[in-house]
Amino acid sequence: MQFVVSYCLRGANSACFDLLLRGLLNRTSVPREVVDYIVYGTVIQEVKTSNVAREAALGAGFSDKTPAHTVTMACISSNQAMTTGVGMIAAGQCDVVVAGGVELMSDVPIRHSRKMRKTMLTLNRAKTLGQKLSLLSKIRPDYFAPELPAVAEFSTSETMGHSADRLAAAFAVSRLEQDEYALRSHTLAKKAQDEGLLLDVVPFKVPGKDTVTKDNGIRPSSMEQMGKLKPAFVKPYGTVTAANSSFLTDGASAVLLMSEEKALAMGYKPKAYLRDFVYVSQDPKDQLLLGPTYATPKVLEKAGLTMADIDVFEFHEAFAGQILANLKAMDSDWFAQNYMGRKSKVGAPPLEKFNTWGGSLSLGHPFAATGCRLVMTAAHRLKKEGGQYGLVAACAAGGSSFPARLCHARVVSVAL
Numbered sequence: 438m439q440f441v442v443s444y445c446l447r448g449a450n451s452a453c454f455d456l457l458l459r460g461l462l463n464r465t466s467v468p469r470e471v472v473d474y475i476v477y478g479t480v481i482q483e484v485k486t487s488n489v490a491r492e493a494a495l496g497a498g499f500s501d502k503t504p505a506h507t508v509t510m511a512c513i514s515s516n517q518a519m520t521t522g523v524g525m526i527a528a529g530q531c532d533v534v535v536a537g538g539v540e541l542m543s544d545v546p547i548r549h550s551r552k553m554r555k556t557m558l559t560l561n562r563a564k565t566l567g568q569k570l571s572l573l574s575k576i577r578p579d580y581f582a583p584e585l586p587a588v589a590e591f592s593t594s595e596t597m598g599h600s601a602d603r604l605a606a607a608f609a610v611s612r613l614e615q616d617e618y619a620l621r622s623h624t625l626a627k628k629a630q631d632e633g634l635l636l637d638v639v640p641f642k643v644p645g646k647d648t649v650t651k652d653n654g655i656r657p658s659s660m661e662q663m664g665k666l667k668p669a670f671v672k673p674y675g676t677v678t679a680a681n682s683s684f685l686t687d688g689a690s691a692v693l694l695m696s697e698e699k700a701l702a703m704g705y706k707p708k709a710y711l712r713d714f715v716y717v718s719q720d721p722k723d724q725l726l727l728g729p730t731y732a733t734p735k736v737l738e739k740a741g742l743t744m745a746d747i748d749v750f751e752f753h754e755a756f757a758g759q760i761l762a763n764l765k766a767m768d769s770d771w772f773a774q775n776y777m778g779r780k781s782k783v784g785a786p787p788l789e790k791f792n793t794w795g796g797s798l799s800l801g802h803p804f805a806a807t808g809c810r811l812v813m814t815a816a817h818r819l820k821k822e823g824g825q826y827g828l829v830a831a832c833a834a835g836g837s838s839f840p841a842r843l844c845h846a847r848v849v850s851v852a853l
């Protein structure tokens with residue numbers, strides 16, 4: 438069975454997740470009743486909408502008979518949503534699945550302290566005024582200290598920025614190299630935007646602000662200006678700064694998935710075929726961000742291809758240091774032999790094929806929405822450049838990673 442990405446969209450603000458689904462329906466003209474299932478990914482869950490996929494579906498006007506569920510796998514949550522949809526189609530449970538991801542970074546839930554939570558829950562069960570007053574009298578000033586969210590590993594308590602700094606140091610990635618790569622990302626994104634290549638954004642009116650119609654985090658700077666920024670995590674000697682890190686933003690994304698047979702029967706011309714994918718995990722401390730290095734050779738071997746066969750590479754740019762460290766690890770026989778149990782390196786992607794429309798450093802990183810953005814950028818690039826194979830990879834919290842291989846829609850003799 439062959440699985441196709443029929444259409445892809447992304448939103449400028451994650452409050453638009455239901456609007457994004459409407460946009461997907463409008464641009465594809467696919468009837469709501471044809472969609473068998475909806476899978477959405479999210480990372481920082483809102484308690485009131487723990488199954489955001491279901492709420493988004495109802496908000497977008499889907500039938501209450503259309504099932505939907507939410508998945509979470511850190512930065513590759515929408516990748517998991519897509520491959521979950523592929524699995525459901527492969528199992529014969531569905532013909533048409535909408536998958537995507539959503540993140541509202543500008544309004545993340547902030548918890549009370551554990552002491553305050555315990556007191557409030559007990560207070561809710563108190564039956565008499567005396568019991569309530571007794572509980573209230575026990576509240577102390579430190580109870581009001583909030584538990585602020587952090588992009589940190591639960592198992593190590595280390596922020597991802599610290600991990601990126603250590604990884605860059607381990608692979609001798611200099612501050613200069615990181616700034617140069619970050620500038621490359623912004624410059625290429627600006628060029629792609631000016632050439633009308635980033636037109637898959639659904640306009641969204643931000644309450645109290647203007648309508649967002651395009652990626653608004655693209656800000657090409659200069660090496661001089663970037664060089665003035667101080668280290669953001671490991672002070673004062675770190676090399677990771679705000680300028681060479683991806684920025685957190687609101688965002689939503691969606692893709693329409695079908696079997697090839699269903700797509701052709703409905704008169705759709707697929708944008709790309711999702712052929713192979715694997716998930717890997719490794720040490721969440723020392724190798725947290727090295728997932729693409731471990732995953733890429735596995736998906737290539739599964740597909741019977743080499744790096745030279747790939748026309749388009751789209752890797753998630755969590756940090757410039759993370760990208761460059763992965764490229765160095767992929768191009769190292771020593772690393773392959775000592776850490777991966779391989780006889781030789783897989784080789785690094787050539788930069789002329791790598792993230793040529795910018796990446797997360799310039800387009801932003803709305804956690805769960807990024808996976809679909811990577812896939813659709815690869816699909817658009819394959820079509821634009823006339824390539825045959827694309828490879829998508831991303832690291833994620835917990836030491837996980839996802840790589841997938843896409844085929845341009847002109848290739849019809851492929852199977853998952």
